[in-house]
Amino acid sequence: MYDCIIVGMGPGGMSAGIYAKRSGLNTLLLEKNAPGGLINTTNLVDNYLGFDNITGPDLSFKMFEHVKNNGVEYKIEEVTKIKKEKDTFKIETNKNIYEAKTIILAGGRQPKKMPLEENLKKLSISRCSICDAPLYKEKEVVVIGGGNSAFEEGIYLSDFASTLTIIARSQIKADEELINEAKKI
Ligand SMILES: Cc1cc2nc3c(=O)[nH]c(=O)nc-3n(C[C@H](O)[C@H](O)[C@H](O)COP(=O)(O)OP(=O)(O)OC[C@H]3O[C@@H](n4cnc5c(N)ncnc54)[C@H](O)[C@@H]3O)c2cc1C
Structure with missing residues (x-):
């Protein structure tokens, strides 16, 4: 049983993961693709504080390193179903089933179609x-x-x-x- 499961390892999910872990919560991050989310799809990120400019994939990599350096547990699995059961959540992925006391949904957005x-x-x-x-x-x-x-x-x-x-x-x-x-x- 995890204290907190976070769906998505974009900037939002990875930040949440670091803070949850530092608060002493037994935390798991789940990501279906590559850590970094949408930032991976842009060539240049300008004026992100601390970096004059940096490529999206490089920034994603640094964020992911930050997560790993803090010892946050993560798995590359797609969340397919979430069910609330009394006071806990059952989270199904394409590989496993997990239980958590709390969940954070940080799954981002889909690009809009014209x-x-x-x-x-x-x-x-x-x-x-x-x-x-x-x-x-x-x-x-x-x-x-x-x-x-x-x-x-x-x-x-x-x-x-x-x-x-x-x-x-x-x-x-x-x-x-x-x-x-x-x-x-
Ligand atoms: C072309 C482009 C350029 C950009 N340039 C900048 C910039 O210069 N500066 C800036 O600050 N922002 C920029 N952004 C915006 C920035 O990328 C987003 O604000 C940021 O990525 C949002 O973070 P997020 O964690 O909320 O979501 P996302 O980055 O969308 O991450 C969500 C993650 O959740 C995962 N996920 C979704 N569903 C599931 C599931 N069922 N199971 C497991 N994982 C799942 C996704 O695979 C993804 O990795 C840009 C965006 C784009 C598209």
Whole structure:
């Protein structure tokens, strides 16, 4: 029986894991993919306090090292079912069944699909530039969105694509610094 089981090892889950363990709770972290969560999918994280800039995977790695250095138990398993039984929780994964007095859900979010996507099936659509950029070498690439992520990922993709167009449905919300950097490409 664990005191606390945390679902997800993104920045949220890993922080919770460290604090729970340091509070003396018998803690288990569960992650279905790679520790780091969404941060793994971005090339550059700017101005995360303590790092002027660092790649997403490097930051994930440092967070994961922090978790391990604090001796927090973790397992790479997908949580498939959670059931409340009187005062405890039963957590089923693809490999095991665990019991815990408390749970923290830190499973993050799924990327939003565009309403048009069903009609665009013939096009190659990606939600992770760092994972898929090499597939777009010398291709014409369109990035949808007008925020910091769209600009950051667009700048990264420009090293691969033959042309790059950013389309925003309303206004451009990215930081001026990123917009200026994109204009230089
Ligand atoms: C392209 C991009 C660029 C970004 N750039 C920045 C930036 O520069 N600076 C910044 O501060 N933030 C940035 N972000 C946002 C940042 O990544 C998120 O705010 C952060 O990752 C949220 O952390 P989280 O732990 O809540 O969720 P997530 O990172 O989504 O982690 C959730 C974790 O839970 C796991 N999980 C889900 N369901 C289950 C299950 N059933 N069983 C086991 N595990 C499960 C997932 O696999 C995942 O690892 C960026 C995001 C993206 C997509």
